[in-house]
Amino acid sequence: MSEKIKIGIIGTGGIARAHVSAYRKLPFVEIVAVADAIPGKSAEFKEREGLTEAAAYDSHTELLKADLDGVSICTPNVSHHRVSVDALRAGKNVLVEKPMSVTLAEAVEMAQASRESGKMLSIGFQPRYDPNMKLLQDIVQSGRLGNVYYVETGGGRRRGMPGGTFISKALAGAGAMADIGCYSLDMALNTLGYPRPVSVSAFTSNHFGTNPLYHPEASKFEVEDFGVAMVRFENDLVLQFKISWAMHMDSLGATLFLGTDAGLKVTPAGSGPWSGVWDGAIGSMTMFHDEFGGHTSTAVPLIGHKLNLFDEKVRDFAEAVRDGRPAPIPGEQILIQQAIIDGVLRSADLRREVSIELPQ
The missing domain is CATH 3.30.360.10 (Dihydrodipicolinate Reductase; domain 2)
Incomplete structure (x- = not known):
């Protein structure tokens, strides 16, 4: 893939800043969208992080209408399930922060959405x-x-x-x-x-x-x-x-x-x-x-x-998206932990x- 892959960030808390920092070190990645459920927060995040070319949305559903290859989900734990399922069904590859979900039933639905959509679901375990x-x-x-x-x-x-x-x-x-x-x-x-x-x-x-x-x-x-x-x-x-x-x-x-x-x-x-x-x-x-x-x-x-383990996690996901590889840390495996x-x-x-x- 000669063009840059397009990434969206959902959730704009502290962990989202780490994702932005890691993606910025990858020359083949472009962050094109950010979203947060709190009105105005994504626009503030975009300005603070210098993401001048990115679009800001007040809901993840609006962001998922954009042309994206993948998303990082950095929302509170309780919303990992809903946002991941919506993203997978919208045809986006997903890197979701740990823990995978709150309940086993949620994890099962997330894994099913990944299989049915053909898009990867990778869970963020940098260690x-x-x-x-x-x-x-x-x-x-x-x-x-x-x-x-x-x-x-x-x-x-x-x-x-x-x-x-x-x-x-x-x-x-x-x-x-x-x-x-x-x-x-x-x-x-x-x-x-x-x-x-x-x-x-x-x-x-x-x-x-x-x-x-x-x-x-x-x-x-x-x-x-x-x-x-x-x-x-x-x-x-x-x-x-x-x-x-x-x-x-x-x-x-x-x-x-x-x-x-x-x-x-x-x-x-x-x-x-x-x-x-x-x-x-x-x-x-x-x-x-x-x-x-x-x-x-x-x-x-x-x-x-001297590896930065967090950066390595994000890089592996981005390269898997670019190269069409399976999820580095597949949701179907982490479902057992859940x-x-x-x-x-x-x-x-x-x-x-x-x-x-x-x-x-």
Whole structure:
């Protein structure tokens, strides 16, 4: 394709600025339209970002009438489903920010719209672009660990609670489980080849978010700030999933892969109160195994790089649009993760184990 591909941005919050920055680094991309449901906000965004040639719309439905090759969906979580389905049915390729949706039913409709329209639906998990994530996947899938029977993943911030749309049930749908927990799930499930879950037992709470000592918007806090779940899979694998926006603890621990021949401990990169979750790169990887009749451990050398993982995510989507490739991170795969989050929230609400039934 010799002409530039035409991209629209739907939603003009903070994450939209990151999408604009990433697209601007690609000489084959032109941002031609922006939209926001709040009247006047898209025009303000266009001026602030210097998108002088782009059209500004006050609804995504108006933007989708434009001649576009693809859209970045940067709206609040609760609208990911509706906007994605509308975009796919309008014949646009879609890159939607995580989490994919709020409910499993929404994710199923999104995947169906992608299949029926023949347009790609890609979900925004930039940590996959750390080359060490591929190294981790290669180690686990090589069989070096033997049969992997238990995985522990998640992360916790001692203090790292967002506000605004993130804490509104009507706009976010869920809290820490979906916001940062989805990263932990994708990291573990992608490494394992996305096995099919069958049941989950979960607990959630929001002791910190609803306490004015810890959150300035405590009276508006409607979602969970902590959660833990045990997920069972078809292949006798179990996964412990734990996440926290706030806690009286320094860490919820590393991600662990326990196998019959070896184990692997993986820690995230980053430091500070907002770190400790899988929204970035790998910090360290250590294999625990037996050699010559004794216990030993081996530090796995990490691959050095200077990649901007967010930029890589946007670039991969744009190149897939340009080249007619399949979705880099397909919605049909992330639908499995969405089924787990949906099950976690149902289980926590019912206070018992629930089944997870995936569509065929």
